[in-house]
Amino acid sequence: MLDWDDLEEAEAAATDKHERHGSAFPGADCNDVTDVKIPDGHRLRIFLMSDLHIDHRKNKEWMLSCLASLRHHDPVNPKSCYFDCLLLPGDLCTADEQFEDSLKMLTESFHLICFCFGNHEAWAHGERKGCTPAKDSFEKLARIHDICQALQVFTSPVRILGGAKPLLLLPLWSWYHSSWDHEPDLPQQLQPPVDPEKRVSDFRLCKWGSLAEAPQFVFGPGGETSDHLAKHFAERNEAWISAVLDLQKREGGEILSYSHFCPRQELILEKRFSYDQHVPKISGSSYLEQQIRRVSPRVHAFGHTHVAWDTVLEGVRYVHWPLGNPKEQNGQTRMQNLSGFLLLFDSLWSPVQFTHWAYFYDYMEPRQPGSAELAPWVSTGYAQVYPEMKAELDRRGLLPHLEVRPDMFSAYFPGGLLNNNGEFWKRHASANLRWRLPPQTLSPQPFPCENPTCILCGFTRKQEEGASR
Ligand SMILES: [Zn+2]
Ligand SMILES: [Zn+2]
Incomplete structure (x- = not known):
């Protein structure tokens, strides 16, 4: 629990609106935009963190370590509130009780929390001791939303007033559908012999009640997902979108929208770089993309893919800032693990943050959909796990002769060895500390570094030049 004097005052301000209206705290069924006023003399900050997966003990400790540094965190002005x-x-996590506990810890540190469910919250198990299991994922999500409402966590749109201009926070519910993936699959001989229906936990753990009885509904068989779920959740967003756009038209303001799933395929890895060839079939929704185009937010934050991303596409900034599972924290989510929550807004929007893969596509190479030039970490992994693929991989010259060393694939990641090795991470984890809520273990380093080919320092320079123009 933070011992700020003003915490109670701020909390009272956040809930004032509901008391005035004499209604309960708005839940997921609320179609309106709820106004929240920043208390006088306070400065708004918005932090972003997705895919905390608190079911992993290590992740919970990580989150607590970040929260502990919150009370000391003021890079600019130690006196401001x-x-x-x-x-x-x-x-956030699957089990009801753990979901409630971790959300409660977060509500003790933040004045306002806005949440949008992910697939792990839709898994129809993890009920409290003595409770009957949820009969399907809709009932499970209702339980999750009840917990949010009881803890005064917003699951419907919010307008934050009291800053330079109003800020409208718009949740966009979504689900993936296989047809969102419009890039060609790898040739059959380069696809590992796995059955996606068995490998994707959602297919076992999510149940869709009467929606599953709709004609042509598919969820799992052949690894396919029809667009029924994507459409169903997108329909729920319509009332919210109208309310937010109406309000923006009448009274101005910027929109910050957020979803769990990915809106655009440009925001995930190509198949040649992905070990799991099924990922693009279980990642995104084109209904979500269309809604974002209509809303035209300043920023759209998303989750799910566990490959961090920050880039601008057609005038909208897209940010994915995940923690992911403990194994990923030494790989694809290493930056987040080392440097903490993203401070997305603090009187002004944070600059676009460096992420290896957004940098790769923005500055190094365009996408090559259909390319069968598997990355070495993919081809080597396939050869090890599926010996029957080895001859074909060899025939295509896709098995590099790697020296055995701990960072053996670093040389192949964006920017090469010097931008991915242990030294790089030691030095660069704190590169944008001003825009982080770091775990307490992080120690700041001086910047820029002395490596003339450093892609992170180069990226930061580009951003600063762009901002000063
Ligand atoms: Zn996740
Ligand atoms: Zn997810």
């Missing part, structure tokens, strides 16, 4: 908001775009 903050109104701290957290954006949580899903996959």
Whole structure:
């Protein structure tokens, strides 16, 4: 529990609106935009963190370590009082009790939390001791939303007033459908012999009640997902979108939208770089993309893919800032693990943050859909796990002769060895500390570094030049 004097005052301000209207705290069934006023003399900050997956003990400790540094965190002005908001775009955790406990810890540190469910919250198990299991994922999500409402965590749109201009926070519910993936699959001989229906936990753990009885509904068989779920959740967003756009038209303001799933295929890895060839079939929704195009937010935050991303596409900034599972924290989510929650807004929007893969596509190579030039970490992994693929991989010259060393694939990641090795991470984890809520273990380093080919320092320079123009 934080011992800020102003915490109670700020909390009272956040709930004032509901008391005035004499209604309960708005839940997921609320179609309106709820106004929240930043208390006088306070400064708004918005933090972003997705895919906390608190079911992993290590992740919970990590989260607590970040929260502990919150009370000391003031890079600019130690005297200012903050109104701290957290954006949580899903996959906090599955089990009801643990979900409630971790959300409660977060509500003790943030004045306002906005949450949008992920697939892990939709798994129809993890009920409390003595409770009957949820009969399907809709009932499970209703339980999750009840917990949010009881803890005064917003699951419907919010307008934050009291800053330079109103800020409208818009949740966009979503689900993936296989047809979102419009890039060609790898040739059959380069696809590992796995049955996606058995490998994707959602197919076992999510149940869709009467929606599953709709004609042509598919969820699992052949690894396919029809677009029924994507459409169903997108329909729920319509009332919210109208309310938010109406309000923006009448009274102005910027929109920050957020979803768990991915809106655009440009925001995930190509198949040649992905070990799991099924990922693009269980990642995104084109209904979500269309809704974002209509809403035209300043920023859209998303979750789910566990490959961090920050880039601008057609005028909209897309940010994915995940923690992911403990294994991923030494790989694809290493930056997040080392450097903490993203401070997305603090009087102004944070600059676009460096992420290896957004950098790769923005500055190094365009996408090559259909390319069968598997990355070495993919081809080597396939050869090890599926010996029957080895001859074909060899024939295509896709098995590099790697020296055995701990960072053996680093040389192949964006920027090469010097931008991915242990030294790089030691030095660069704190590169944008001003825009982080770091775990307490992080120690700041001086910047820029002395490596003339450093892609992170180069990226930061580009951003600063762009901002000063
Ligand atoms: Zn996740
Ligand atoms: Zn997810």
